[in-house]
Amino acid sequence: MTEPILQVEDAVCAFGGLRAVDNCSFEVEAGTITGLIGPNGAGKSTMFNLITDMVPLQSGRIFFDGRRLDGIPPHSVARRGVARTFQIPGELGRMTVLENLALVPEGQLGEAMFTSLFAPGIVRRQEERIRDQAREVLGLLQLTHLEEELAANLSTGQKKLLEIGRALMASPKLVLLDEPAAGVNPTLMRNIAQTIKGLRDERGITWVIVEHDVPLIMEMSDRVIVMAEGKVIANGTPEEVRSDRRVLDAYLGGVAA
Numbered sequence: 001m002t003e004p005i006l007q008v009e010d011a012v013c014a015f016g017g018l019r020a021v022d023n024c025s026f027e028v029e030a031g032t033i034t035g036l037i038g039p040n041g042a043g044k045s046t047m048f049n050l051i052t053d054m055v056p057l058q059s060g061r062i063f064f065d066g067r068r069l070d071g072i073p074p075h076s077v078a079r080r081g082v083a084r085t086f087q088i089p090g091e092l093g094r095m096t097v098l099e100n101l102a103l104v105p106e107g108q109l110g111e112a113m114f115t116s117l118f119a120p121g122i123v124r125r126q127e128e129r130i131r132d133q134a135r136e137v138l139g140l141l142q143l144t145h146l147e148e149e150l151a152a153n154l155s156t157g158q159k160k161l162l163e164i165g166r167a168l169m170a171s172p173k174l175v176l177l178d179e180p181a182a183g184v185n186p187t188l189m190r191n192i193a194q195t196i197k198g199l200r201d202e203r204g205i206t207w208v209i210v211e212h213d214v215p216l217i218m219e220m221s222d223r224v225i226v227m228a229e230g231k232v233i234a235n236g237t238p239e240e241v242r243s244d245r246r247v248l249d250a251y252l253g254g255v256a257a
């Protein structure tokens with residue numbers, strides 16, 4: 001493996017007596033797509049919460065770009081270039097799709113009263129740049145026709161795509177997607193998967209994707225990590241993971257239960 005962009009070392013997170021993440025270690029190589037799969041309750045979303053410092057690590061360490069990522073505030077994680085989406089979308093329903101994207105970039109000069117009063121031209125140009133970026137993101141996600149729609153009126157699938165869009169607006173190095181395909185039309189999701197691969201190849205964006213659509217994940221990922229009951233039970237290429245007995249057992253056990 002070349003330089004890992006993300007390293008998780010012996011991560012532990014317990015809720016009461018339950019070890020939601022139980023001594024997990026893995027690395028993610030820059031410019032790759034990693035699928036993170038496993039049965040319900042395996043600890044996948046909690047792993048994202050740990051990486052983004054939304055819940056604290058009880059023990060272990062997380063490195064991003066060679067520097068410690070754990071124990072810093074979530075907005076500092078974002079500033080370092082880590083963006084995420086949530087299993088339940090968090091759009092602002094009374095704003096349009098375009099406005100939801102435009103409010104993401106940090107340090108908008110328009111927010112500083114002094115600048116708006118004394119340098120309105122600078123503010124306007126910056127706002128135009130952000131809107132152009134938002135329109136580009138909408139194009140990538142095939143949402144251009146919904147630019148002026150109120151976010152509340154989107155379908156579940158479209159809200160999922162808007163979440164990805166908000167992540168991209170932060171110009172991230174690493175994007176964590178939590179169940180992007182849930183509720184998204186399968187044909188559209190396959191197109192989005194191609195877009196994600198394109199952003200990996202052309203912009204070097206690294207992706208970690210939690211998803212229950214296993215065929216989709218196997219098709220789009222360079223590496224697949226499998227969690228069950230808080231532990232990493234397999235980590236390899238899609239081919240290696242597909243034929244791993246422990247993975248089959250974890251999924252079949254989950255179905256049987």
Ligand SMILES: Nc1ncnc2c1ncn2[C@@H]1O[C@H](COP(=O)(O)OP(=O)(O)OP(=O)(O)O)[C@@H](O)[C@H]1O
Binds near residue numbers: 020044
């Ligand atoms: N904030 C919390 N407080 C208490 N328990 C929690 C909390 N967050 C997660 N858990 C528990 O930790 C375990 C792992 O949950 P997590 O949401 O990480 O699973 P998951 O792999 O994302 O599952 P799913 O595929 O259903 O989304 C579950 O048993 C869950 O109930």
Ligand SMILES: [Mg+2]
Binds near residue numbers: 044045046087
């Ligand atoms: Mg989850």
